[in-house]
Amino acid sequence: MSLLHRPITFRRPTSPPRHARALIAALSTTALLAVAACGSDAEAGSAASDTAAEGYNLTADQDRITTDEVPEIAAKVPQAIRDKGTLAVTGAAGSVPPLRFYAEDDKTIIGSETDFAYLIADVLGLEVELTAADWAQNFVRIDSGAADVFISNVTVTEERKEKYDFSTYRLDNLAFEVKKDSGIVVEGPEDVAGLKVGVSSGTNQEAILVAWNERNVAAGLEPAEILYYQNASDYYLALGSGRIDGYFGPNPASAFHVAQSGESEIAGTFSGAGEDLQGEIAVLTKKDNGLIEAINEAINHLIDNGTYAEVLDRWGISNEAVEVSVINPPGLPKQ
16 A cells, blocks of 8 residues: 555654664674765666775774864854854764764764764864754754754755755765665666655655655556655664565665675665755755855865865765855755
8 A cells, every 4th residue: 555645753763772773783793894886877786885895983982084273264153153162063863874873882973974063163163062863853953053053964955945054065865775686676766666665754765755656656557655664773674574675765874784784785876856956965054144154165175175085985975975065056846
């Protein structure tokens, strides 16, 4: 039965479930840690990235990439933030590496998103105040001023741009992950017809799947059955047991899992903004508070000095690099 009704809403936990942490630990100790390079031409497979062959550091001692303060950029930070000396960074912290997740100590937030937060703060001459919250609560924290920036795989959308400012730092690509040797290749809507597909509620990938189902039904095809999952451990268990045929989620997370598990592969990759626009991930700030210009210059400085590429390389997501950070680019259209 097609689940095209109102999606079930799950609250994202602010601390990872223990079974999810166990999944990450198990994967990290039983596989050669190389990341799959996912192309935009929907190739099925998991070619290893040469740049990530030595593996990931999942410990609390991250030995992060750092850079120097740039006074002329730091001077553009709003005075209230400069006076307090910290950059309050909020984001989701669940169990989906390599973006933003808990280290092996179960309490330290690590990942590529966290590394970018610290690098941006370096340029701005600020200390990082890192917090985690449910997805929706991150926007509330920005609205209330409890946090200065939201850095957690946030896609630029036209609706969000009405209330927030954005500075891009990564391409927004989605991956369709399936069991290894399943024979499933996904190049468009017709390829998910009749499949059981897992997705996280309230995401852009859910919206894309729903739109694909509408197109398939209009074309006389069977819709996919959309099933909702809250945690990485849940949807990977469902995929491994055959309860779902595939999972549609962020490309970096799927690439990380493919490389570590050896039990799944990427059946197709897509822009997170749909067919007509390349989606982009960005730092989010409160609109017109004066911070986004400094953030934007900081990111472009990181691109220029090479530390940006080092972070992408460290987490095996170099294929999602942007050439330049842009303020408030075209975003995912309103539904």
